[in-house]
Amino acid sequence: MSTENTANFYSENLLVHFRRIDRLKQEAGVYLSMDLNQRQLCDLELLLNRAFYPLVGFMNRADYESVLDNMRLTDGTVWPMPVCLDVPEAVAQKLHPGEPLALRDEEGFMLAVLTVQEVWMPDLKRHARAVFGTSRPDEHPGVGKLFQEVHPWFVGGTLEGLHLPLHYDFADLRTSPAQTHRIFTQRGWRNVAGFQTERHLHCAHREMILRGAREAGANLFIHPVVGRAGPNDLDHFTLVRCYQEFITNFPRNMVQLGLIPLERRLAGPRQALFEAIIRRNYGCTHFMISQDHGDPFAGDSRERFYPQGAAQELTKSLEDEIDIKMIPLQQMVYVEDKAQYFPVSQVEPDMKTKEISSAELKRRLEFDLEIPEWFSFPGVVQELKKAYPPRHRQGFTVFITGLSGAGKSTLAKVLYVRFMEMRERPVTLLDGDIVRKNLSSELDFTRAHRNLNVQRIGFVASEITKNRGIAICAPIAPYEESRSLARDMITPYGGFVEIFMSTPLDICEQRDRKGIYAKARSGAMKGVTGIDDPYEPPRNPEINIDTTNLTPTEAAQEVFLFLEEQGYIR
Template identity: 55%
Template sequence: MQLITPYGGTLKNLYQTSPEPMVALRHSWVLSARQLCDTELLLNGAFSPLSGFMNEDDYNRVLHEMRLMDHTLWPMPLTLDVTSEFAASIEIGESIELRNAEGLLIAHMKVSTRWVADKKIEADCVYGTQDQAHPGVDHLYHRTNETYIGGTLSGVTPPPHYDFRQSRYTPEQLRNEFIRRGWQRVVAFQTRNPMHRAHVELTFRAAQQAEANLLLHPVVGMTKPGDVDHYTRVRCYEHALHRFPEQTTMLSLLPLAMRMAGPREALWHAIIRRNYGCSHFIVGRDHASPGCDSLGNEIYGTYDAQDLMYKHQEELGIHMIPFQAMVYVEERSEYAPSDEILPDETVRSISGTELRRRLREGLDIPDWFTYPEIVTELRRTYPPRYAQGFTVFFTGLSGSGKSTLANALLVKLMEVGGRPVSLLDGDIVRTHLSSELGFSKEHRDLNVSRIGFVASEITKNRGIAICAPIAPYTATRREVRQMIEAVGGFVEIHVATPLSICEARDRKGLYAKARAGLIKDFTGIDDPYEEPESPDLKLDTTDASPEAIVQLILLKLEALGYMP
């Protein structure tokens, strides 16, 4: 069905116009969090003119030219990645079910194409780098399946949202709301962070410059790992909304999975806002930039996103409002664009890193930076470190002393008291949580991921989790760190006892069996242990007592601010 309105041109709606008889299809795919976001925005028209996940031809042209095969400007590949086993089980032309994690049927997809992607080419084209410090590249290399399938979608059930429902508008609903309010010119503001005074000033000026109404349109899908959770952010947006004129500003939430792709992402965001009915879009410095690469260099230029938007804005059908960063000028007691500052004026600003440090350490956050009610919300979610939950993650070879140290640390932290402490030792987890798993690489990764998930739940609820698996692989440890740091603290301790000492301590005879070939893929013998590059603490238990080493760990926790 096509919906034509004065706002943003043609909008696709991929939901079935009349319910079809429910027929069980042969295959169902459970959508990941990112895939569910993509599917929702495909179905409701936010990704118009797409009618489903891209086929291989569209994918390749988007990578190299930022255009679909019909020449439509489109900067971001949108594909459904599946396991090679699932891809091999389906036939071209077959319809499959797409379900959410709870099993709810979201859509049918008629598969038209299937291919194995070259991830290095995709990384270079979309992100401009293969550096895995880029969160989009990291997701592509470590969380994206090898095989892509494309095909048209037919929507069955919108993904359910139980939070902030009063602020969740589809493109059609938002266009109709603009018509109801009589809004002809609407400037959209994209953000994945809480709004502070600088953001309020920036958006207010942009709306005045465009002589337009203002739509605060924050992303509440997947953003950059480590970002403030969307529940806290939305509460902050609701507080900030009261700082704007009531009749000229509104809030709507966007369930987008960001890629942090800088200039390409800016174009993508503009197309999405056009589809939601907006006439203008604010693009600031470093729009959708992930920051620095692994060498500390900025991945994108400061004005790359604005330059690309300038080049294509007429074709996009939405006007860009470029903005400099807003800084506080002490002599004026007000905010001003950074390019308007006089040489003798004193500028004040607080970076996101500095704000997190102040929250972590319970330090003052000045009124010129943000509003008291927003500080209150942030402090509720991010108390000082000594009141946060955290995970101590031991990793090292079998026999290195991880379990001994973990048990000793457990006793010491329980002796201190104040927070619940849970031990997730490798052998204990194997018995109670992963008894069906073997010792293949896939199963070892799954075991560590399960430990990480349980630890993240403990950490989220302000407890202390002590984990002591071997965890031999860097990528899996990184995944666990990201999972836990999203909800609290993570302290990685590498128990770097030499292999010879670990073998000499081997009470179970595992190393001897591995040397004799009776155990295959044993870590340290015929399967590698990838040492952490920058653990918070590196320990060798060869000549030190557990008591002495645990004191070093407690001192490290105190230095990091986790001990009261």
């Protein structure tokens, strides 16, 4: 690609002239309209700003099928990832080729108009096998997300953009491909190596990417993903502040930091190739790829889903066609005797190495333990400490579940009083009956509504936990699915302590203070948990309490002993 052509290419986007915007806004009142979710908004933004060049809209069926089968568009251009707009059936049935569809953000603000070309129902199992290599959700989390989140119909068509999605955070780092390319040109950067990350970065990462950039003779474009966070991810405000501290440890004028709202597919080799093409569109000449790039289990102890090195091999094989070179990243490890980092491949048997896993880092932060400077930079550690304060300064949720009459409410009241006496954190009691009266009064006792009730409790508790308070929840919560959802909502912000009140049914019936069991046995009441509606015991509760022979004070003492052992109270 010549310099002149490159400049012309990067000046393009899919945003229309302001005169056309006025016309579209006037006409939009009669358009069919759709509010996009966060996943869809990520794709829309990267289409509009041309990060997804050469796409000019959401894929039509022919391109979609060709990408699944051959990793190419119908014109032969290498493109490994489907980029389609998924819609509910009710919307799909109203759409016809040639008609406009107004695309809006979650608040209803119109961002673009899609001129519909095709509407079809894809085979999502075939989609999963082609993109992820399996159609089994239990094998690959990307498959589960595809089946659970994606609507059953796809719409293809061209886009006219009115506005990019609005972002009020880190606006100076959210550069478009055209802006980024201009920055590289102004700085005289002929070779630029892109590096994508979704995690916080430490000393080993600096050595790894600095080594790769120097071998390629390239400057660095560190380009973190700030799309949707996963359940165990740091909030992106903390991540970005960590990245800003991280880049201060590089030579001056060598590194540029940017942010990209990319929806993570976790599709292994296809993912790596996809991200390389995107970085080419941002003006990079090189892209750094690890051996397990895009693997859903990268960064943890589980066996990788894709073969090691497959992502590097695929991108390397297509370098000439996609016009960007692949830099293979080498894992680095700290060698204590040498007091420096070495590639793992150069570590000799007699060398003593040291490392700290992500889980160990989090433990050290939570228990206020030392984090050595050979592992991370002081500025990064300070930012992490703001997100991961010691446990005794974190918020946490005590989630008490069990049959009616098992002692949940009594234990919750004792804990509430004891926590209030300590006067260390604000405390909120979310008892099952209180929540039903004030938060879920319109819900019945079907499985769906019971799950929704627990979901609401989980949301409120997550907000309390996030703000360093204590939430005490005491619903029956009979189903594992809703309890797991509550755990996932809360754990990114603090502690989650599940207490299973395992008091047997016959003891609960003897107590029967509300008379519900008697009514259920007589047939006067239906859907009573433990009688004609199931209770699914927790799989791995932190605490198991049977109040058959325990007083409320003794039960509370077991909880306090656990919280002290785990560092939540002192």
